Amino acid sequence: MSIWWSLHLRREAASVPLARRLLLGTMETAGVDPDVSYDLSVALSEACANAVEHGGDGVHGDASEAYRVTAYLDGEMCRIEVADSGPGFASDSPCPARADAEHGRGLCLIRELADHVHIGDRPSPGGAVVSFDKTLKWQEGAPLVAV
Template sequence: MSIWWSLHLRREAASVPLARRLLLDAMRTAGVDPDISFDLSVALTEACANAVEHGGDERSSGEGPGAYRVTAYLDGERCRIEVADSGPGFPSRRVVRRTAATAQASATAENGRGLRMIEQFADHVHVRNRPGHGAVVSFDKVLKWRGDALLSVG
């Protein structure tokens, strides 16, 4: 069995805990291990906060002006989450050779920390731009189930 849900949210700070709470409640009800639920909720919080802060202007897009979309899929052994916004997208990434100095600079940088946190809590992270329509951050994680899980893979 699988479940999915999608939310269209205003780019307001109050939308972030709402998305997190819905994800946590759905995973708890389904029987997902609490540690996995926590990891995914932290990653979702960071992705939503990024969409609220950087994800749009007043122009119309597929998500609507000043809005973003969260979609979560719990399917079999994996949870996949996508956060799509209507902003300018992510700047082109340049390949940077990681050294102790660049790692230290990266850790204290004002931008990009949320994406690094998502990478720490998820198994796979994909960031893509939708030219003229914003950006999508998607991430997934292999699920572990409690013994009394309703949706566990058997």
């Protein structure tokens, strides 16, 4: 069995905990190990916060006021994608030199919490995409585990 959902969210700070709670609720209901769920929820929060802060440029009209979150739980893998209509990334952003930096640690944190991370630009209509996946661990008796 697999689960997927997609949200179209306004670029407002209140959207970040909404996406996080939906992901956590989905994974809890499916029976995903709480530690894996927590790691993915923190990574999702960082990606959403980045979209809220940097995800619009005013060029794309109303589209710049929103971003999209898509999550797939399929078999042993969870893949999450956060896409916005902002200016995109100039390059694959390196981690800041200082651990106490005020900004710029979110993408580094996502890289630490997920198994595979892709950070890039959307070809059309433009914007940034952060996608990441993680191998799932299941609680005993989890309803989504293949028999």
